[in-house]
Amino acid sequence: MADTIPLKGQAAHGASRLAPGPQGRKPRPMFSSRNIMIYGALIFAAAYYLLPLYVMIVTSLKGMPEIRLGNIFSPPVEITFEPWVKAWATACTGLNCDGLSRGFWNSVRITIPSTIMSIAIASINGYALANWRFKGADLFFTILIVGAFIPYQVMIYPIVIVLREMGLYGSLTGLIIVHTIFGMPILTLLFRNYFSSLPEELFKAARIDGAGFWTIYFKIMLPMSLPIFVVAMILQITGIWNDFLFGVVFTRPEYYPMTVQLNNIVNSVQGVKEYNVNMAATILTGAVPLIVYFVSGRLFVRGIAAGAVKG
Amino acid sequence: MNNVSVSVRDLSLSFGAVTVLDTLNLDIQNGEFLVLLGASGCGKSTLLNCIAGLLDVTDGQIFIKDRNVTWEEPKDRGIGMVFQSYALYPQMTVERNLSFGLRVAKLPAAEIDKRVARAAEILQIQPLLKRKPSELSGGQRQRVAIGRALVRDVDVFLFDEPLSNLDAKLRSELRVEIKRLHQSLNNTMIYVTHDQIEALTLADRIAVMKSGVIQQLADPMTIYNFPENLFVAGFIGSPSMNFFRGEIKDRGGRKVIEVNGVDFGMEAYPARGPLETGRKVVLGVRPEHVKVDENVPGQEVHDAIVDIEEPMGADNLLWLKHAGQTMSVRIAGARRYAPGTALKISFDMSMASVFDAATENRI
Ligand SMILES: Nc1ncnc2c1ncn2[C@@H]1O[C@H](COP(=O)(O)OP(=O)(O)O)[C@@H](O)[C@H]1O
Ligand SMILES: [Mg+2]
Numbered sequence: 135m136a137d138t139i140p141l142k143g144q145a146a147h148g149a150s151r152l153a154p155g156p157q158g159r160k161p162r163p164m165f166s167s168r169n170i171m172i173y174g175a176l177i178f179a180a181a182y183y184l185l186p187l188y189v190m191i192v193t194s195l196k197g198m199p200e201i202r203l204g205n206i207f208s209p210p211v212e213i214t215f216e217p218w219v220k221a222w223a224t225a226c227t228g229l230n231c232d233g234l235s236r237g238f239w240n241s242v243r244i245t246i247p248s249t250i251m252s253i254a255i256a257s258i259n260g261y262a263l264a265n266w267r268f269k270g271a272d273l274f275f276t277i278l279i280v281g282a283f284i285p286y287q288v289m290i291y292p293i294v295i296v297l298r299e300m301g302l303y304g305s306l307t308g309l310i311i312v313h314t315i316f317g318m319p320i321l322t323l324l325f326r327n328y329f330s331s332l333p334e335e336l337f338k339a340a341r342i343d344g345a346g347f348w349t350i351y352f353k354i355m356l357p358m359s360l361p362i363f364v365v366a367m368i369l370q371i372t373g374i375w376n377d378f379l380f381g382v383v384f385t386r387p388e389y390y391p392m393t394v395q396l397n398n399i400v401n402s403v404q405g406v407k408e409y410n411v412n413m414a415a416t417i418l419t420g421a422v423p424l425i426v427y428f429v430s431g432r433l434f435v436r437g438i439a440a441g442a443v444k445g
Numbered sequence: 446m447n448n449v450s451v452s453v454r455d456l457s458l459s460f461g462a463v464t465v466l467d468t469l470n471l472d473i474q475n476g477e478f479l480v481l482l483g484a485s486g487c488g489k490s491t492l493l494n495c496i497a498g499l500l501d502v503t504d505g506q507i508f509i510k511d512r513n514v515t516w517e518e519p520k521d522r523g524i525g526m527v528f529q530s531y532a533l534y535p536q537m538t539v540e541r542n543l544s545f546g547l548r549v550a551k552l553p554a555a556e557i558d559k560r561v562a563r564a565a566e567i568l569q570i571q572p573l574l575k576r577k578p579s580e581l582s583g584g585q586r587q588r589v590a591i592g593r594a595l596v597r598d599v600d601v602f603l604f605d606e607p608l609s610n611l612d613a614k615l616r617s618e619l620r621v622e623i624k625r626l627h628q629s630l631n632n633t634m635i636y637v638t639h640d641q642i643e644a645l646t647l648a649d650r651i652a653v654m655k656s657g658v659i660q661q662l663a664d665p666m667t668i669y670n671f672p673e674n675l676f677v678a679g680f681i682g683s684p685s686m687n688f689f690r691g692e693i694k695d696r697g698g699r700k701v702i703e704v705n706g707v708d709f710g711m712e713a714y715p716a717r718g719p720l721e722t723g724r725k726v727v728l729g730v731r732p733e734h735v736k737v738d739e740n741v742p743g744q745e746v747h748d749a750i751v752d753i754e755e756p757m758g759a760d761n762l763l764w765l766k767h768a769g770q771t772m773s774v775r776i777a778g779a780r781r782y783a784p785g786t787a788l789k790i791s792f793d794m795s796m797a798s799v800f801d802a803a804t805e806n807r808i
Contacts, residue, residue, distance in 0.1 A: 335532035335605075338499050343546030343593070344520030353545075357536035 194218065194413035201409050217410035221418055225411055227398035229387060234415055236388075237395030240306070241375055241422070244391055248310045249370040252317035253363065259318070260325025261351055265337050275326070282319030290383055297384065304386040312384055313374050321366055328362040329355060364430050372423040392419050449511070450475045450633040451496060451601055456505035458491055465491045466657045468505065473635060474649075478627050481637045482644040483654035484680070489637040491657075493603050496635065498522050510600055520546075522601075525594025529606040531586040533578040539589050540574040543596050564595040567626070584615040591626070604636040608643065620646060641681050645669065653677045670796060675805035678729045678798055684762065687735075687772040689728040690802065693720050702728050702799070705769040710745055713794040717808055725802035732762065732775040734796040737782075741791045751786045765790065 163169075189206050194217050196210040223233040230236070262268065263275055293312060294303060302308035332355070340350045381391040390398070396419045400412045451473040458466040465488045473479045481489045494500040496507055498519035506515045514522045533542050541548075543564060547557045565571045568588045578586055587607055594602055607623070608616045624647055627634050638644055644651050645665045652662045653676075661673040672678035678686050691704035693711075700720050701708040709728060711720060740746050749767040756762075756778060763774045763782055767790065774790065782788060801808050 333530050333532060335528040335530050336534065338494070338497075339526065339528060339532040339590075339593070340534075340545075341499060342497060342519045342524065342526045343597075344518075344549045345545075349549060354534055 190413045190417055194410050194417060196410055198406075198408065198410065217408070218414040218418070220408075221399070221411045221415035225399045225415065226402060226404075227390075227395050234392060234395055234399070234418055237390055237392035238418075240385075240389050240395075241392040243306055244309055244313065244381070245371055245374045248313035248317070248374050249367060251310070252314040252321055252370055253366045255314065256318055256321030256366070257325045257356075257359070257363070258351065259322040260327075261329050261355055262347075263322070263326045264329035265334075265350070265355075266347070275322075278319050278322055282323070286316070286379065290379075294383065303384065304389070306385065306389050309380060309384045309389070312380055313377070316380075317370055317373070321370070324366060324369075325359075325362060328359060332358060368426060368430055371426050375422050392422075448475050449473065450477065450509065451635065452506075452508040453492070453496065454506045454508070456492070456495060456507065457503045458488075458495060458500065459503045464657070466495070469657065469659065471652065471659065471662070473633055476631045476633060478624075478634045478636065478647055478649045480644040480648035480651045481635065481654055482641060482651050482680075483639065485639055487654045488657035489639075489654055490605050492654075493526075493605050493635060493637050496522075496601075497524055497526050497603055520550075523599045524601045524603055525597045525599045526603040527587070527590045527594050527605070527607045529609050531578070531583075531590045531610070533586055533589055533593075535578055537577075538574065539570065539576055539578070539581070539592075542578065542589055543574075543592050546593065546597055560596040560598065564592040567595065567629075568592050568622075582615075583611050584619060587611065587619060588622075591623070600632055602632060602634040604634065604638075606638055607636075609638070609640070616643075623647065641683065645681075653680060655680075671807070672729075672798055673807055675727060675729075675800045678800070682731055684732055684773045686729045686731050686798070689730075689768060689770070689772075691726060691728055693722055693724045693726055695722045702726060704728065707747060707768040708745060709792055709794065710743070711794060711799075712743060713741075714797055714799060715795065716799070720808070724808075726808065727800045727802055727805075729798040729800065730772075730792050731796065732773040734793040735772070735774045736791045736793065737763070737774055737776050737780070738789050739791070740789070741793050744791045744794060746789045746791045749788055749790045751782045751784050751788065754782055754784060756781070 192209055193201060193206065195213050195215070197212065197214050197216070200211060221233060222235055222238075224231055225233045227233075227237075259278075263271055297303040297308040297312075300308075302311065336354060336358075337350065340354045345353065375391075376393060377391065378393045378397070381394045385391070396415050399415050449472050451471075453469060453471040456466055456469045456471075457464065469492065471492075481492060483489050491500065495502050496509075498514065498517060498521075502515060506513060508514065509522055509524070519526075533539075534545060537545065540561060543561045544557050547560060552560075561574075562571075565574060568591060570585065570588050570592060573581060573585055573589070578589070581589065587610075590607070604623070608619055611619065620643060623634075623636075627647075636643075636647060645668075648665050650662060650664050651668050653660045653668065655676055661668060661677045663671075663673075668677065669681055672681065672686075675688075679688070689702075689704040689709075691702040691709075694701050694703045694708070696708065700711040700722075702711060703709075747767060749765040749772075751763055752766050752771060753764040754761065755764070759778050761776050761778050761780055761782075763776065765772050765774055765788075799808055800806060
């Protein structure tokens with residue numbers, strides 16, 4: 135017993151074997167020049183990006199007399215939600231004066247079906263390309279990827295003609311189809327790469343078990359792919375919600391999405407510029423992508439954790 | 446013909462311009478445990494996937510139980526398959542993993558329960574049925590994967606390196622279990638591995654493959670003791686067989702192989718044909734077929750020097766300098782020799798292998 139080495143935490147025979155001098159974790163000073171540099175730079179960058187948001191929020195909560203004083207950084211003396219209500223319900227956009235609410239619901243009616251359709255089709259595309267290797271798969275994939283690199287502007291006029299011939303020009307359906315098609319290359323690539331990264335043997339095992347194309351897709355692949363579906367959803371919702379060009383080109387004023395209406399409110403030439411209403415309208419329009427980021431960001435992390443069942 | 450379980454006839458498979466299998470033929474008997482053994486990339490998995498129906502063959506036919514299944518879907522071939530990475534469905538419990546195929550086939554619930562219970566009992570995984578694969582150890586996962594093949598009630602089991610992801614101890618445990626499973630079920634098993642120990646311990650017959658070609662198909666003892674060519678001889682056995690390049694010489698009517706001026710008499714060697722004088726050959730002797738300090742009757746005794754000693758417990762492995770090269774010798778673990786010791790060795794030529802230096806085939 136006498137020559138056993140005392141283990142850490144065991145007060146073996148009382149005496150410690152540690153010599154005097156450095157031991158344990160190396161101390162680091164809180165205010166070293168290194169820390170000041172790092173935190174200073176980070177705080178500066180954060181402030182740089184947060185400042186405009188701050189200005190927008192305080193301005194949207196002020197009345198017009200207070201704004202005319204010109205202190206854009208000062209907090210509101212008297213908080214008012216009037217501009218928010220006006221932006222949502224009564225601001226005028228050219229023809230009608232029912233605020234952004236109409237655009238909001240248009241955007242919802244555009245974004246939800248476009249997102250669902252594009253993700254549904256692209257995920258099946260990606261699955262077929264990754265796992266079934268049908269004849270001509272490579273050619274199909276190449277064409278799709280080339281499609282991703284063609285500038286949108288080149289295609290606008292042909293699409294207008296196609297939609298007109300189909301009798302869909304100016305309708306929500308037409309715009310939904312356009313969004314679905316334009317999401318296809320990048321989403322297919324995304325899904326194909328994700329499905330390719332899943333172990334091929336899982337797919338083989340399912341085939342031995344007698345599962346066919348759709349059974350494997352719904353019972354095996356889908357449940358393992360929550361993270362990539364969340365990623366695709368974020369991409370599509372924010373992309374389609376923020377779209378301006380397609381919205382203004384392919385729809386009529388009564389179907390304009392929120393972004394187009396926002397532009398019309400902010401740029402309306404009649405009367406005084408109501409900065410507080412414009413700020414509120416802008417924040418309202420940007421709120422949806424923001425909420426999507428915040429909500430699904432957490433879902434996303436959880437999805438990755440849940441999906442990380444390695445072989 | 447009736448006794449053949451799986452028959453591969455003139456099978457060819459190419460990926461684009463790359464031919465992986467070229468007119469391969471293989472007949473596997475009912476109830477046989479056949480091991481496909483070969484280095485990584487030689488086409489073992491490809492052959493197994495063709496038999497399973499996971500790959501379309503480029504040419505040739507595959508028969509299972511006398512039925513031409515060349516164009517059949519995997520599920521209709523009467524096979525079950527176990528993969529290296531277990532390939533368990535991560536979102537399903539063990540029970541649902543086992544029953545997935547049966548549910549897809551729309552079997553009655555009572556029948557499904559019965560089969561799952563039986564498989565779970567055979568593999569002793571009853572306590573795991575409600576768990577997810579992520580909550581299992583590697584050994585348990587592979588047991589479940591075997592169970593998934595078991596519930597299918599098939600004639601032929603296909604294993605693709607099922608133990609390669611496990612650590613050494615689990616590997617030998619599960620190896621025994623697979624052997625026991627085969628003994629109790631008695632169905633045909635085709636087992637792919639690059640591990641010669643697995644091949645030697647499990648197989649009724651081993652097919653040694655190289656570059657998509659079966660080099661030798663025989664029972665393990667034949668493969669080990671009478672390798673058909675230089676590749677098989679060198680691939681099987683650890684440490685590897687000792688090879689000596691030499692030439693057949695006539696010493697007054699006595700045939701010997703001369704290696705760097707040292708003679709090895711060939712009287713005891715079971716040659717297949719005449720040994721022409723002057724023929725260039727490769728003499729192969731396994732480490733355990735060299736006697737140290739005891740002579741083989743009728744065989745030359747040579748001098749050698751101990752270079753390195755590797756005691757391995759039951760055995761003792763000596764690396765010797767002899768006939769101008771290094772060779773290994775396996776002796777009983779209790780017999781120890783310090784490096785530098787001079788000793789006498791003698792080859793057991795009845796267990797040696799001689800190959801033609803040009804064709805590399807056994808002579
Ligand atoms: N899908 C594929 N496309 C092209 N080549 C492949 C494909 N699958 C396998 N190969 C090639 O076929 C050869 C045999 O592969 P494989 O049967 O997996 O070998 P093993 O299982 O013996 O390690 C390898 O050279 C591999 O590169
Ligand atoms: Mg393989």
